[in-house]
Amino acid sequence: MKTIFRLIVLSAVSALASTAGAANFRTVVIDPGHGGHDNGGQWGKVYEKHLALDTAVRLEGNLKRMGYQTVMTRRSDYFITLPQRVSVANRCKNAIFVSIHFNYTWKENVSGLETFYYNREGQRLAQYVQSSLVRQTRTVDRNAKFARFYVIRNTNLPGILVEGGFVSNERERTRMKSAYFRESIARGIAEGIQRYRRAG
Numbered sequence: 001m002k003t004i005f006r007l008i009v010l011s012a013v014s015a016l017a018s019t020a021g022a023a024n025f026r027t028v029v030i031d032p033g034h035g036g037h038d039n040g041g042q043w044g045k046v047y048e049k050h051l052a053l054d055t056a057v058r059l060e061g062n063l064k065r066m067g068y069q070t071v072m073t074r075r076s077d078y079f080i081t082l083p084q085r086v087s088v089a090n091r092c093k094n095a096i097f098v099s100i101h102f103n104y105t106w107k108e109n110v111s112g113l114e115t116f117y118y119n120r121e122g123q124r125l126a127q128y129v130q131s132s133l134v135r136q137t138r139t140v141d142r143n144a145k146f147a148r149f150y151v152i153r154n155t156n157l158p159g160i161l162v163e164g165g166f167v168s169n170e171r172e173r174t175r176m177k178s179a180y181f182r183e184s185i186a187r188g189i190a191e192g193i194q195r196y197r198r199a200g
């Protein structure tokens, strides 16, 4: 009985902690998708893993200027497993989790930005980030959507996974190659995070 009671108390406390943490977070865990032998989406010499890392570093710069602390799951072009990414995130307190990816499909005309979430706080965060992203980049809005991607399903933090456009779409691929566009994505994500935090 005692153990069961303690479990109930503990889960109540952790539920409270995760709600409070949503508004009071100071740290953003940034997770650039893929890396090393895992190139992600690829078209010619344009690799998703490079775009994701560059955008993540730019996001880190934006967030630091706003006074946030940041944790990167990878800092250069090496492979890191999905469970490793999750364990980096789950070691952090008062934090949110942002995974950065770029999309790929065989339908070359498909374009636009989308932000995925798994839990309820993730959904709120995703909605703020998606609307800021679309405003900053002036691109097609594919909306904030539910998905069961491993990293957002397994982190204890409010988490999102941003898909910053399609490597397989010629027009978007051309934009992605410019630092200015990758900076707009970083700025859009940072602004969305700020709006989410201020909304409490």
Ligand SMILES: [Zn+2]
Pocket (backbone or CB within 6 Å): 033, 034, 040, 041, 048, 101, 102
């Ligand atoms: Zn990806």
